[in-house]
Amino acid sequence: MQIASMHFKARAHANLNDEQLQTNLKKFQGKFVPARRNALVExxxxxxxxxxxxxxxxxxxxxxxxxxxxxxxxxxxxxxxxxxxxxxxxxxxxxxxxxxxxxxxxxxxxxxxxxxxxxxxxxxxxxxxxxxxxxxxxxxxxxxxxxxxxxxxxxxxxxxxxxxxxxxxxxxxxxxxxxxxxxxxxxxxxxxxxxxxxxxxxxxxxxxxxxxxxxxxxxxxxxxxxxxxxxxxxxxxxxxxxxxxxxxxxxxxxxxxxxxxxxxxxxxxxxxxxxxxxxxxxxxxxxxxxxxxxxGRTAVLGSEVREALRCIRCGACMNHCPVYQNVGGHSYGWVYPGPIGSILTPMYVGLENALDLPQASTFCNQCGVVCPVKIPLPDLQRKLREEEFARHLRPWHERAALRVWAWFALRPRLYGLASKISVRLLRLLARPNGMISRLPFAAGWTDERDMPAPAGRTFRELYRERASVRQS
Amino acid sequence: MSADGLADNRAARDRTLARVRSALGKKLPDAQAKANAEANVTIHRHGPRPRMPANLRERFIERARDMSSTVESIAAISDVPRAIAHYLDTLAPEIGGQPRAGVCWPEFATLDWSAAGLSIVSRPTLGNDRLGITGCFCAIAETGTIVITSGAATPTATAILPDTHVAIVRAERIVSGMEEAFALIRAEQGATPRALNLISGPSRTGDIEQTIVLGAHGPFRVHLLVVG
Structure with missing residues (x-):
């Protein structure tokens, strides 16, 4: 089968705007999930x-x-x-x-x-x-x-x-x-x-x-x-x-x-x-x-994602996947769609030909929870993301952003200060209802929805406070 | 083997197994692992099993109905022709006069079909018979399944080509789960037959809009006569 997995983003976008397809996808969303649940309790x-x-x-x-x-x-x-x-x-x-x-x-x-x-x-x-x-x-x-x-x-x-x-x-x-x-x-x-x-x-x-x-x-x-x-x-x-x-x-x-x-x-x-x-x-x-x-199977067997080979092809992972349910199977561009496809496709056709598939996940782990052979699908997707990073397959701005984040993360005090400042800056961006409607550098996210502004202090501040209460 | 490319497949096999071993961090075939595997399969270890009621017959009937089979209990094999004739009568309005003719497995050849007004012949079906009558090797209570094992006296297609399949299930052959069916096959037939067909109700499809339609390719209806 022709490999179109490198076009995931474009195809997903087209499929999200395909009214007929969206109607058809909605029709079958409600059926598989409760049917599985009811059958398993037997x-x-x-x-x-x-x-x-x-x-x-x-x-x-x-x-x-x-x-x-x-x-x-x-x-x-x-x-x-x-x-x-x-x-x-x-x-x-x-x-x-x-x-x-x-x-x-x-x-x-x-x-x-x-x-x-x-x-x-x-x-x-x-x-x-x-x-x-x-x-x-x-x-x-x-x-x-x-x-x-x-x-x-x-x-x-x-x-x-x-x-x-x-x-x-x-x-x-x-x-x-x-x-x-x-x-x-x-x-x-x-x-x-x-x-x-x-x-x-x-x-x-x-x-x-x-x-x-x-x-x-x-x-x-x-x-x-x-x-x-x-x-x-x-x-x-x-x-x-x-x-x-x-x-x-x-x-x-x-x-x-x-x-x-x-x-x-x-x-x-x-x-x-x-x-x-x-x-x-x-x-x-x-x-x-x-x-x-x-x-390609022996290559998977010798790799970090070998657990994907346990798959018995039931389809539960895609039936429960919020990404699959919205973009449809064709977006994945090859034989196996959904969470299992986002592991197998890069392994069988080459990671460089399916760069977006390991990213096509919210890591919600619905797939991992329903998998009958307990394949840790989000873990395996993360391993492929790591490999993409290590092989320099991610775009420069993503790599740069991760570098900046890593630089701060390795300096805990600076990290604490930076997050303190950003939380307060974000609060300045919020409208009176506590929502942020436009975020610099993240328009893709805020174009479609508002982001709630951080309510109070950072996690680290709260944690320190609780730890000192417990100690006293 | 003839002189086509299939004869050269040995090298592909050896390379594939070598790649498997290298992926597993092995160098050579592992004689000990092989011996362990061979010993392991003879144990036939079961996985976790759902609890089954003591009355397997009742469970089988209930589950067979869940899978859209229809079920009728009869007292003796000699009641089969009359029961099938009656079943065909009840179908008549639904399918516009089911012809009272069909094929059966040899073990039912000597039943008095004509007395029940039926014309049943013992031969394998070639595809244009509308009624197929079979027995079964055993039946599975857990899922309402009948097990058909292939053989000279049990032609497979009788169960899957005709529009209507009637299967005769002897109550004493109803076992708990798939595991017991496999054990019974080992005990009574030794080698695994060419085909084990585990059939649970009529053929169906949900491929158009997930709407279940019966009679996708095989029988539209499966009627089970539980004897004894």
Whole structure:
């Protein structure tokens, strides 16, 4: 996928002024958050479950080479072929080679975010083959000239039903209708024909299970179930970090994944797929391939933000993020939006190509609080900010301001004096209602809102006073 | 392996594993870690579990309904044809006369379908059958889920291609959670089957404006007959 993450500020600005998008974003704001909260209370001990999930994912990463080898052994023993993609380009090359080997003409795909990293659909079409996305959201984006997804579990949630209606009417040459049920039915009948005529099915992988050499694929639509049941070839593509040791670990993680994502107790279809079909079996793939993708993951594993690899892609961080909720997923400019995207995108495409993403946060830590595998997202964003500073990637005025601040911060007495003076100066700027409506050098902040003037003395003054009271 | 590029993938594998090890501060494959991992997976340790009521049957039915399955209890397998005929009658107004024909798994081939006025054949579906009748390997009380394991006698598509899926659930096969289902598969089938499909209600989507619509790709409706 093309990287547009360096344009975060411009895109966020445009999206904030896009009335249609803002209306659509407002529509889905109220739903995910309470649904998650209500579903989690069904677990008797949410925190213990989160801690167990964190440990499962961390244990897998701490011995990742061992689990990958065990996975490969067991998958191979079940008759599957395990392939390794070092780069996004390798994913596309391997898929096309598999397709050529089995004389594949039509490919159906259930959702795979990893394949968005390599723009797999474009590569398939460039090779003269047909590819059809089957997740309804992904299908909507595909027929809209491959519009990028804006959310990892609801890729087309930024679109209104009227926009979908126009898209369907133009693409399927059918009468315009904006009733959601009728739109879904129309997509169903179009996609059904593709399911029945495809030679290859591509899925992502929510988990790779080392114990059994299986891939676990989770959907509500059942599109992955059909994709892995009907065509003669199944290719499962996912990152090397998606390994978990056992099926019991999947059971624990599945208590959190759908609850954190959509607020469901369980997803409608959880498919555990292991090897090609057996003797006498009518349905199922005759040939099964795994593509285990690095494409930057080993670099993350060796970095300070390695905890981001625990991610199970539920989307809770973006559903709870005040920045994401206002600027929308497209502002982030690559595959993964929201707080997790603000870590992964700079790591996968280069920090210099995504400078604003670690800054796209208020550090409110809503994301960290809701993350089912306890990724400390604001801490990781801060580490990337530090790296930007250390690599001289921040603008000169920001660096200069930080230098000035650091100079004072290292001189406590001077710092105390300076803050005392600024507090008093700020009070002079205040209007009678105690609000400051224009602040020099910070117009970006005060153009849109007033800032309350400091009410009394500085923190240090108050602290000193209390400490002396306690001592006396 | 044939002479295409797939045969050359070994080097990519070795380089990837080397990068993983270097990121973890290891130099070589760690035989001890491997032995530990292999021993570890055989323990099948459970994570924290939500408390389940003693009556798993009731819990299963309640949760299956929460997931938009419809559920009916019957006394014996021989009651299945009559129960399905009755179910189709109740559907008739909704779907404009559901044809009283469909496909079933071989284990139900000998039921007296014609006496109930149904025309059911035992064969895998090719995609144009409107009714699919299956059993299930077991069912999960915690989430109202049925577990289908692939095999020669249990063609998967019967559960996911037809508009209407009827599944027969034997009450004694209702287990507490996913963990018990996995243990039962290990105990009774040994190797993991090609596909374990854990199905909880009809296919659905919320991809347009988060409005839930049933029947996205698979069945519009799932009807469970709990036997015994």
């Amino acid at each position: 677990l008797d001990d949410v925190e213990a479950t989160r801690e167990a999930a964190r440990q499962i994912r961390q244990r897998a990463l701490d011995e990742l080479d061992t689990w990958l080898e065990l996975f490969e052994e067991n998958a191979t023993a079940s008759g599957a072929t395990v392939l390794w993609a070092e780069t996004p380009g390798d994913i596309n090359r391997l898929v096309l080679e598999i397709a050529a080997r089995h004389r594949v003409k039509k490919i159906i795909k259930s959702k795979s975010m990893v394949s968005e990293e390599s723009a797999l659909d474009h590569a398939i079409e460039a090779a003269g083959l047909t590819v059809v996305e089957t997740d309804l959201g992904e299908y909507i984006l595909q027929i809209n000239n491959y519009e990028p997804p804006s959310h990892i579990i609801g890729p087309a949630l930024h679109k209104s039903k009227e926009e979908v209606a126009t898209l369907f009417s133009n693409t399927h040459k059918t009468p315009w209708k904006d009733e959601i049920q009728a739109l879904c039915l129309e997509a169903r009948s179009v996609l059904r024909q593709h399911y029945l005529s495809a030679d290859m099915g591509i899925t992502g992988g929510n988990f790779f299970v080392a114990e059994t050499g299986s891939v676990v694929v989770v959907t509500n639509e059942g599109n992955a179930t059909l994709t892995t049941t009907l065509p003669k070839v199944h290719v499962a593509i996912s990152g090397i970090e998606k390994i978990v040791p056992t099926l019991e670990d999947v059971a624990t993680l599945m208590r959190l994944l759908p609850r954190s994502a959509t607020g469901q107790s369980i997803s409608n279809y959880v498919d555990v797929l292991t090897g090609p079909k057996g003797a006498g079996e009518f349905h199922g793939a005759e040939h099964m391939y795994f593509i285990l993708v690095d494409a």
